[in-house]
Amino acid sequence: MAIVCKSAAEIERMRQSGRIVRQVLDHVRSLVKPGVTTMDLERAAERKISELGAKPAFKGYYDYPCVLCTSVNDEIVHGIPSEKRTLKAGDIVSIDCGVVLDGYYGDAAITVPVGEKVDPELQKLLKVTEESLYRGIDQARVGNSIGDVGAAVQEHVEAAGFSVVREFVGHGIGTRLHEEPQIPNFGSRGHGAKLREGMVLAIEPMVNSGRPDAKVLGDKWTAVTVDGSFSAHFEHCVAVTKDGPVILTQ
Numbered sequence: 001m002a003i004v005c006k007s008a009a010e011i012e013r014m015r016q017s018g019r020i021v022r023q024v025l026d027h028v029r030s031l032v033k034p035g036v037t038t039m040d041l042e043r044a045a046e047r048k049i050s051e052l053g054a055k056p057a058f059k060g061y062y063d064y065p066c067v068l069c070t071s072v073n074d075e076i077v078h079g080i081p082s083e084k085r086t087l088k089a090g091d092i093v094s095i096d097c098g099v100v101l102d103g104y105y106g107d108a109a110i111t112v113p114v115g116e117k118v119d120p121e122l123q124k125l126l127k128v129t130e131e132s133l134y135r136g137i138d139q140a141r142v143g144n145s146i147g148d149v150g151a152a153v154q155e156h157v158e159a160a161g162f163s164v165v166r167e168f169v170g171h172g173i174g175t176r177l178h179e180e181p182q183i184p185n186f187g188s189r190g191h192g193a194k195l196r197e198g199m200v201l202a203i204e205p206m207v208n209s210g211r212p213d214a215k216v217l218g219d220k221w222t223a224v225t226v227d228g229s230f231s232a233h234f235e236h237c238v239a240v241t242k243d244g245p246v247i248l249t250q
């Protein structure tokens with residue numbers, strides 16, 4: 001499948017899906033506190049998605065069982081919400097949500113601290129990961145290449161002493177959750193597919209406080225750091241337009 005470019009009208013529809021994803025994430029974020037389980041977050045998200053008139057994008061995708069991915073501490077992505085996972089003060093939790101509205105997908109993620117007292121090094125991990133997302137977004141311009149996006153993310157992360165995960169990447173998005181091209185969070189400037197007007201990219205840096213290596217647990221979904229270090233994840237959907245990058249999951 002080739003890269004599908006979207007018309008202005010399609011991008012407008014994706015902005016609607018993106019807005020819903022953001023509303024869900026804002027709602028779930030407001031519920032994060034010590035004592036809450038990741039299944040509590042899942043239930044709140046499921047209710048919110050349906051209230052807003054959308055459908056979850058992840059549930060049933062390759063048999064994934066939930067509407068959210070909730071990845072705690074050393075979990076990188078694809079943590080499955082569970083009644084048994086109670087958040088405690090000092091944890092960090094990545095919340096990833098996708099929805100589909102009128103056939104168009106939206107996908108975004110945030111990582112939030114649990115409680116007021118999170119280790120300064122972890123606060124730095126969250127800050128640097130989110131900043132690296134914006135560095136990547138700033139490269140989403142006509143005439144740039146996919147490698148420019150990855151390089152900008154990687155340089156920012158590594159300058160802070162952290163590492164980018166290689167095994168999971170961002171993706172095109174539109175009438176499917178995952179479209180071409182793949183968008184690694186590493187790369188070299190000027191390399192990879194050229195960005196064209198109308199491309200919509202889900203840019204999603206996954207950043208480890210230690211080594212970059214990832215492995216998937218026996219549940220076949222949860223990706224964790226091999227060295228047990230902490231991991232953060234932020235994601236936006238971004239349209240490449242002639243006026244520059246436009247964030248759709250605002």
Ligand code: MF3
Nearest residue numbers: 057058061062064069096107
């Ligand atoms: N946002 C993630 C991604 O873009 C999660 C999707 S995996 C799923 O790949 F299977 F849970 F849907």
Ligand code: CO
Nearest residue numbers: 107202204235
């Ligand atoms: Co995604």
